[in-house]
Amino acid sequence: MQIERDEVSGQNTTGHEWDGIKELDTPIPKTVILAYILTILYSVGYWILYPAWPYIDDFTRGLTNYSSRETVLVQLAEANSLQTDRNQHLLDRPINELAEDPSIRDQYETSTNVLYADNCAACHGQNLKGQKGFPDLTDASWLWSGTPEEIELTIQFGINSGHDEERFAEMAAFGRDNILDKDQISSVIEYILSLSGQDHDKKNASLGAPLFIENCATCHGEDGKGGPEVGAPDLTDRNWIYGGDSSSLRETIWNGRKGEMPAWDQRLTPTEIRKLALFVYWKSRDQRK
Amino acid sequence: MPTSHQKLESHSLKFVIMILFVASIGGLVEIAPLFTIDNTIERVEGMRPYTPLELAGRDIYVREGCYACHSQMIRTMKSDIDRYGSFSLAAESMYDHPFQWGSKRTGPDLARVGGKYSDSWHLAHLVAPRDVVQGSVMPGYGFLAATPLDVARMPAALKAQTRVGVPYTAEQIEKAELDTIWQADSEAENEDALFARYGEKVNVRDFDGNKELVSEMDALIAYLQMLGTLVDVKALEKEDVVR
Numbered sequence: 220m221q222i223e224r225d226e227v228s229g230q231n232t233t234g235h236e237w238d239g240i241k242e243l244d245t246p247i248p249k250t251v252i253l254a255y256i257l258t259i260l261y262s263v264g265y266w267i268l269y270p271a272w273p274y275i276d277d278f279t280r281g282l283t284n285y286s287s288r289e290t291v292l293v294q295l296a297e298a299n300s301l302q303t304d305r306n307q308h309l310l311d312r313p314i315n316e317l318a319e320d321p322s323i324r325d326q327y328e329t330s331t332n333v334l335y336a337d338n339c340a341a342c343h344g345q346n347l348k349g350q351k352g353f354p355d356l357t358d359a360s361w362l363w364s365g366t367p368e369e370i371e372l373t374i375q376f377g378i379n380s381g382h383d384e385e386r387f388a389e390m391a392a393f394g395r396d397n398i399l400d401k402d403q404i405s406s407v408i409e410y411i412l413s414l415s416g417q418d419h420d421k422k423n424a425s426l427g428a429p430l431f432i433e434n435c436a437t438c439h440g441e442d443g444k445g446g447p448e449v450g451a452p453d454l455t456d457r458n459w460i461y462g463g464d465s466s467s468l469r470e471t472i473w474n475g476r477k478g479e480m481p482a483w484d485q486r487l488t489p490t491e492i493r494k495l496a497l498f499v500y501w502k503s504r505d506q507r508k
Numbered sequence: 509m510p511t512s513h514q515k516l517e518s519h520s521l522k523f524v525i526m527i528l529f530v531a532s533i534g535g536l537v538e539i540a541p542l543f544t545i546d547n548t549i550e551r552v553e554g555m556r557p558y559t560p561l562e563l564a565g566r567d568i569y570v571r572e573g574c575y576a577c578h579s580q581m582i583r584t585m586k587s588d589i590d591r592y593g594s595f596s597l598a599a600e601s602m603y604d605h606p607f608q609w610g611s612k613r614t615g616p617d618l619a620r621v622g623g624k625y626s627d628s629w630h631l632a633h634l635v636a637p638r639d640v641v642q643g644s645v646m647p648g649y650g651f652l653a654a655t656p657l658d659v660a661r662m663p664a665a666l667k668a669q670t671r672v673g674v675p676y677t678a679e680q681i682e683k684a685e686l687d688t689i690w691q692a693d694s695e696a697e698n699e700d701a702l703f704a705r706y707g708e709k710v711n712v713r714d715f716d717g718n719k720e721l722v723s724e725m726d727a728l729i730a731y732l733q734m735l736g737t738l739v740d741v742k743a744l745e746k747e748d749v750v751r
Binding site for chain 1: 540541543544547584585586589591593595623624625626627628629632633639640641642742746749750751
């Protein structure tokens with residue numbers, strides 16, 4: 220064991236030797252050691268300025284008395300009051316008037332798109348076209364009416380959401396609960412296919428007509444057009460939430476339907492809800508043109 | 509001339525003592541804050557232990573590694589709060605063993621996802637994420653809907669929670685198996701029993717759209733739908749959450 224000086228690097232060896240191989244003992248560069256000491260000093264400064272050490276029933280609060288929660292609450296309160304000031308006019312004017320005011324649209328459409336993406340797009344899609352089980356907002360069929368006021372109410376209280384003011388609609392499970400038997404359901408399906416102008420079996424559809432009047436017309440209307448009074452879909456158009464082919468209709472009639480939209484009045488502010496109602500109204504109107 | 513470190517290295521007893529000393533600093537830093545936990549957790553109303561069905565859902569959440577992509581911790585940052593809701597409180601994970609906090613979000617934070625979407629959306633999304641969310645990288649979990657939930661293990665699962673401090677009563681443990689089935693009952697026939705044991709904020713319904721089976725999907729959706737719904741954070745005053 221002998222520490223020697225290495226001629227090439229000018230450093231000492233560790234003194235160990237393995238099969239003729241010796242190891243250099245190069246010290247850590249001074250700058251690295253200095254940086255290391257600085258980080259330690261930095262942490263000491265941090266302890267003095269910021270909350271750091273816990274003790275029995277409290278903690279050291281530091282000279283700045285910083286609290287992340289307090290800081291963010293102040294930021295939120297500031298943003299909130301600014302938004303309230305800026306957006307108050309949205310709540311002061313009737314929503315129908317806002318909907319037809321192009322300057323409102325120019326001002327809010329882009330920012331509301333973000334709000335829509337965060338909260339609504341999961342079900343109704345980024346393009347508002349919906350998907351199976353979740354309604355298309357761009358077609359002309361509205362379960363609960365497509366006026367800006369009614370859209371706003373739907374967003375506020377939801378559909379079958381459990382909210383006290385919810386819009387409630389439930390389609391019975393005609394098959395599962397033995398209200399109609401299999402043959403009767405087949406006839407009703409043929410009748411619905413005929414209502415919506417699809418290929419159907421004429422004889423069977425005529426058998427389905429009285430069954431439809433007896434069981435379905437209370438909600439969907441004798442003409443099958445449904446209506447926003449009860450939130451029943453129009454069966455005569457080509458827009459289907461759960462599919463309009465024979466097997467989808469069988470599934471729907473057999474098990475019933477009770478689509479749900481959450482209420483947003485606890486999660487979003489009145490201004491946010493109003494902006495979303497306007498956004499949905501504008502976008503859906505555009506796509507129908 | 510040997511350096512001081514070389515002297516230490518070559519004296520085994522001194523070296524062992526120094527190792528113990530340095531290692532104990534790490535231990536102290538991790539253990540000491542636990543003694544102050546009582547004054548770290550905010551005193552807020554509404555927290556209750558998970559119902560058995562929710563607990564089963566939570567176990568599935570952990571089993572499937574959901575935490576690898578989803579945090580349940582809304583940070584004290586305005587951008588976080590704008591998107592996900594009020595920042596998370598320590599109290600809101602007081603019955604979590606282990607907690608599901610995190611800082612890695614491949615998917616969104618789930619701390620307040622309860623009630624944000626409908627059950628049928630959760631079902632459609634868990635079965636085939638890309639059917640409902642464009643560009644999602646989440647795997648599908650359709651098998652959960654076909655897997656019967658192991659309800660028989662729930663009494664033991666609750667009992668295990670009591671060992672780490674969750675205050676389940678003897679009655680809650682005894683009825684755990686029934687409560688699991690009752691909470692997923694589409695007719696909600698026994699909801700009063702659940703309300704009596706766990707309070708009014710319990711969702712009682714068929715979560716996965718299959719009335720014939722209490723599936724793992726029922727449990728997972730029941731868990732997701734209660735996340736962040738227990739404490740009325742809007743009613744809290746600044747003094748309740750800022751110390």
